[in-house]
Amino acid sequence: MTSSGHKIKVVCRVRPFLKTEKTDDAVVAESNNVLRVTNPRDSSKDVKFQFDACYGPAIGQEPIYKNDVRPLVETIFNGMSATVFCYGVTGAGKTHTIQGSDTEPGIIPRALEHIFMHQERDAFDYDIRISYFEIYKEAVFDLLKSRDSSTTGLPIREDANRRIFVAGLSKKQVTSFEQFDSLYQKACRNRRTASTKLNNHSSRSHAILTVQVQWKDDISEGKVWNGRLHLIDLAGSEDNRRTENGRDRMAESSAINRSLFVLGQVVEALNIGAARIPYRDSKMTRILQDSLGGDSLGMMIVNVSPGEAFLQDTHNTLSFATKSREVVNKPVAHEVVEQRWTVVDRLQHHRGAGAHSRSTIVTAAANGSMGFKRRRSDEPAIFESETSPTSAYNGNHATGALRKLKTTVGPQGRHSDTGVTGSKPSTITGNVPMRRSASSAPLPRQADLVQKVVRARVQDLEERTESTSNEIMERVMRIEKQLSNNRLDSDVVFDLFSPATKLKTSRGWLKYARELEQKGDIEKALAHYQEALKYAPELNKLETHISKLQAKLRKQKRRDSIKSHGAANVRVSDQKPEQMLTTIKGENDESDGEEDVGPLWMVDGLAESPNAEKAKRRGLVKSSVVETKAAIPAQKSLEFTDSAIGGSRPQAKRRRVLGNCNGGKFVDTKKRIDATEGSVHDHRISFGGNQTNPFILSGNDFTSDLDRRLDERKKGLLLTKKLMAKSTVAARLRQTLVEPPTPDDRNDKDFVMPSDHISSAESDIEVDLSKRRVKKPIKRSGRIPGSLGVRDIVERRLQTEGEKSKENDMESGIIEKPIKSKRTSTTTTSPEEKLQFDKYNDISIASALQMINSAELKKIMKLQGIGKRRAEQIQESVKLHGPLKHVSELQSRLCFKNKVIMGILSTFA
Numbered sequence: 001m002t003s004s005g006h007k008i009k010v011v012c013r014v015r016p017f018l019k020t021e022k023t024d025d026a027v028v029a030e031s032n033n034v035l036r037v038t039n040p041r042d043s044s045k046d047v048k049f050q051f052d053a054c055y056g057p058a059i060g061q062e063p064i065y066k067n068d069v070r071p072l073v074e075t076i077f078n079g080m081s082a083t084v085f086c087y088g089v090t091g092a093g094k095t096h097t098i099q100g101s102d103t104e105p106g107i108i109p110r111a112l113e114h115i116f117m118h119q120e121r122d123a124f125d126y127d128i129r130i131s132y133f134e135i136y137k138e139a140v141f142d143l144l145k146s147r148d149s150s151t152t153g154l155p156i157r158e159d160a161n162r163r164i165f166v167a168g169l170s171k172k173q174v175t176s177f178e179q180f181d182s183l184y185q186k187a188c189r190n191r192r193t194a195s196t197k198l199n200n201h202s203s204r205s206h207a208i209l210t211v212q213v214q215w216k217d218d219i220s221e222g223k224v225w226n227g228r229l230h231l232i233d234l235a236g237s238e239d240n241r242r243t244e245n246g247r248d249r250m251a252e253s254s255a256i257n258r259s260l261f262v263l264g265q266v267v268e269a270l271n272i273g274a275a276r277i278p279y280r281d282s283k284m285t286r287i288l289q290d291s292l293g294g295d296s297l298g299m300m301i302v303n304v305s306p307g308e309a310f311l312q313d314t315h316n317t318l319s320f321a322t323k324s325r326e327v328v329n330k331p332v333a334h335e336v337v338e339q340r341w342t343v344v345d346r347l348q349h350h351r352g353a354g355a356h357s358r359s360t361i362v363t364a365a366a367n368g369s370m371g372f373k374r375r376r377s378d379e380p381a382i383f384e385s386e387t388s389p390t391s392a393y394n395g396n397h398a399t400g401a402l403r404k405l406k407t408t409v410g411p412q413g414r415h416s417d418t419g420v421t422g423s424k425p426s427t428i429t430g431n432v433p434m435r436r437s438a439s440s441a442p443l444p445r446q447a448d449l450v451q452k453v454v455r456a457r458v459q460d461l462e463e464r465t466e467s468t469s470n471e472i473m474e475r476v477m478r479i480e481k482q483l484s485n486n487r488l489d490s491d492v493v494f495d496l497f498s499p500a501t502k503l504k505t506s507r508g509w510l511k512y513a514r515e516l517e518q519k520g521d522i523e524k525a526l527a528h529y530q531e532a533l534k535y536a537p538e539l540n541k542l543e544t545h546i547s548k549l550q551a552k553l554r555k556q557k558r559r560d561s562i563k564s565h566g567a568a569n570v571r572v573s574d575q576k577p578e579q580m581l582t583t584i585k586g587e588n589d590e591s592d593g594e595e596d597v598g599p600l601w602m603v604d605g606l607a608e609s610p611n612a613e614k615a616k617r618r619g620l621v622k623s624s625v626v627e628t629k630a631a632i633p634a635q636k637s638l639e640f641t642d643s644a645i646g647g648s649r650p651q652a653k654r655r656r657v658l659g660n661c662n663g664g665k666f667v668d669t670k671k672r673i674d675a676t677e678g679s680v681h682d683h684r685i686s687f688g689g690n691q692t693n694p695f696i697l698s699g700n701d702f703t704s705d706l707d708r709r710l711d712e713r714k715k716g717l718l719l720t721k722k723l724m725a726k727s728t729v730a731a732r733l734r735q736t737l738v739e740p741p742t743p744d745d746r747n748d749k750d751f752v753m754p755s756d757h758i759s760s761a762e763s764d765i766e767v768d769l770s771k772r773r774v775k776k777p778i779k780r781s782g783r784i785p786g787s788l789g790v791r792d793i794v795e796r797r798l799q800t801e802g803e804k805s806k807e808n809d810m811e812s813g814i815i816e817k818p819i820k821s822k823r824t825s826t827t828t829t830s831p832e833e834k835l836q837f838d839k840y841n842d843i844s845i846a847s848a849l850q851m852i853n854s855a856e857l858k859k860i861m862k863l864q865g866i867g868k869r870r871a872e873q874i875q876e877s878v879k880l881h882g883p884l885k886h887v888s889e890l891q892s893r894l895c896f897k898n899k900v901i902m903g904i905l906s907t908f909a
């Protein structure tokens with residue numbers, strides 16, 4: 001013992017050899033406090049360790065309890081806190097010592113029996129409560145509650161007095177040993193154990209049982225006393241090379257080893273008087289904080305295994321234990337002078353925890369301090385704090401109320417000095433530093449008054465909490481859980497603020513918002529105003545202001561957007577929005593009748609029908625942005641100076657729609673197209689369009705949409721359009737067509753020399769790349785009689801598509817539909833001509849295939865299902881033998897189904 005405190009008592013226990021173990025005398029209890037151990041480094045030498053007590057393998061449970069634990073248990077009836085914990089490597093007998101078995105009950109059952117014996121014997125009405133939890137992989141779990149896989153760990157908290165407690169831990173009142181026993185047995189089954197190579201029933205967690213004994217001392221001016229006993233079974237440190245733990249066990253094991261390592265560091269730091277004690281580095285040390293260098297009485301039972309096999313472990317354990325003997329605690333007795341219950345406690349209390357707690361509050365108040373105030377206590381606790389240190393205890397019980405009490409109880413009294421001092425080296429004798437209670441009892445009259453007020457408040461609280469307890473309980477638990485996970489949802493935080501704080505916070509946001517608004521940063525200001533509103537939803541004016549700002553911001557954004565779009569492809573005219581109202585014609589409507597799908601607004605280069613759903617259902621509008629009427633700039637309408645490419649009929653129709661939008665005037669579609677044809681449209685936006693015929697305007701937005709659709713639908717049509725955009729396609733196609741035939745080709749009587757009809761065309765045919773139109777007539781000279789020129793081919797094909805399609809194609813250069821059905825219905829082509837047509841068509845196809853670069857080829861192959869090898873073969877063969885060799889295959893494979901090739905052909909047109 002030091003002048004200012006008590007050293008932790010360290011007792012060593014050697015377990016007997018198990019049946020499976022080979023006996024030797026490596027570890028021997030030489031006397032009742034000396035252990036002799038063979039030096040693991042040099043077996044010819046021994047090392048001796050001295051402890052407060054030492055128990056050999058032959059000693060049973062009873063002597064340990066009687067000699068060393070019982071005196072500590074006695075101290076709790078003096079309002080002290082005591083801790084007993086078992087330390088040692090796995091399989092050394094910790095659980096056996098603390099818990100025991102049915103035949104050999106350990107410290108826990110014995111201590112409880114002892115406590116209940118007091119209850120029967122003493123004149124006081126003890127309120128005995130237990131809590132039992134385990135620390136498993138650095139998470140705290142309540143063992144008195146059943147749990148499932150979703151159960152999360154309980155948080156460890158520190159209260160205002162820096163006292164540690166486990167938040168949300170259940171406390172069960174027990175009135176008899178039998179009741180405790182059944183509760184405890186059940187709880188033990190909840191504890192995590194597993195079989196390892198070194199212990200069939202190895203504890204995988206640290207288990208902490210706390211027994212709280214509280215009573216009212218009517219003799220000593222009605223004070224309420226609070227004693228606690230913490231009985232701890234630490235998980236054993238493990239050498240995983242020996243345990244042969246699997247992955248799961250390893251994770252447990254590393255958590256165990258780590259916490260024990262921290263325990264070692266804590267002891268080390270305490271011994272050297274370090275400024276920082278690393279209690280916080282593990283949950284176990286944090287909880288044991290008050291038992292290690294704190295203000296409770298501490299005792300460590302060091303369990304060691306006998307035999308040479310464990311020599312190194314034993315040596316390490318004993319070295320640690322020796323160090324721990326130096327740790328000094330400063331025990332104090334605890335009188336309940338104030339209460340600061342957690343909300344959960346209060347609720348639990350009011351749900352029926354019994355009259356005792358209530359009387360505690362009343363008593364506390366009568367003592368000059370009201371429950372629910374901040375407590376002053378710095379008592380160690382695993383339960384939430386309820387007490388404060390007082391001067392009640394010293395080893396001789398020379399003074400104070402407890403002395404009176406002891407005298408009253410008589411010779412069999414609870415606070416026998418022998419229990420504390422005795423023959424054993426006492427940990428709690430001597431001059432324990434005395435702390436005076438900060439409170440002093442009020443005068444009797446005042447006390448009456450206070451009691452009355454308190455009763456009224458308690459009653460009121462009971463009534464109010466009854467109805468809302470469940471809800472509050474849930475909320476509190478939610479907060480606790482979130483805190484334990486180091487995260488707090490904003491709504492929870494919000495919930496925690498008081499009305500005054502909310503108002504203050506709101507003001508803070510408002511201040512920033514105003515500053516930002518003054519600077520002209522409306523977007524940020526708006527965000528700040530919205531935050532402010534969250535905290536003060538009652539501010540109606542603020543709500544209105546926010547709406548105004550939102551409108552302002554929308555306008556501003558639109559203006560900016562129009563400006564930027566206007567530069568590229570939109571001209572802003574001064575027409576009124578009403579003039580932009582239009583209707584869309586039903587695209588599938590053969591009669592071309594007008595179908596009202598609602599007004600079409602054009603804003604920022606995008607279009608939308610307010611009746612968008614209807615329009616979408618009809619496949620008229622594919623993608624769009626809905627803008628309300630109010631959102632249209634008041635004085636402006638939009639006129640597109642850059643417009644669509646594409647030549648399908650529906651698209652043409654939509655172009656008209658676009659024209660209609662243009663201030664209500666019909667704009668000559670053709671003219672507009674002419675103006676933009678052939679230009680590179682790297683800016684595209686979506687104006688609308690249905691699934692198969694996307695309607696393309698200029699602007700960036702559509703490009704990604706186009707790509708997406710391309711991917712999704714794998715439509716040759718879209719790809720065709722892409723290819724068409726490349727003017728080089730046509731040029732390359734031309735080049736291919738004039739390539740000289742191979743000798744094989746010449747020998748083939750069916751082969752028609754391309755040069756025969758095109759050779760001169762190389763210079764004659766002039767494809768206007770920008771308009772994709774053949775300008776100069778082809779010279780017919782040198783053409784094989786009956787064969788067709790390129791222009792003829794094109795014309796034939798266009799004929800088959802019908803006049804309207806032709807018109808479209810000529811306008812835009814895009815052939816949208818497969819040629820097959822139309823061509824077969826052609827009546828104007830003679831069989832002979834048809835044959836020629838097909839041949840030339842196929843020449844074109846093959847040539848087209850040849851000229852396509854590998855990336856394009858890949859796409860085509862993918863889309864059309866042509867194998868890579870086959871495509872390469874065709875290309876090679878076309879190079880060598882000329883295209884006609886493959887006409888039939890290409891016909892069957894491609895001609896009538898390959899939209900891509902048709903599209904390429906159309907480029908040539």
Ligand SMILES: Nc1ncnc2c1ncn2[C@@H]1O[C@H](COP(=O)(O)OP(=O)(O)OP(=O)(O)O)[C@@H](O)[C@H]1O
Nearest residue numbers: 015016090091092093094095096199202203235236
């Ligand atoms: N004093 C003893 N007398 C008889 N048997 C004992 C004694 N101490 C331990 N044993 C036996 O040794 C084995 C291991 O003991 P125990 O489970 O208590 O070890 P432990 O230290 O708690 O191990 P772990 O840390 O792995 O939980 C058990 O079978 C137990 O019955």
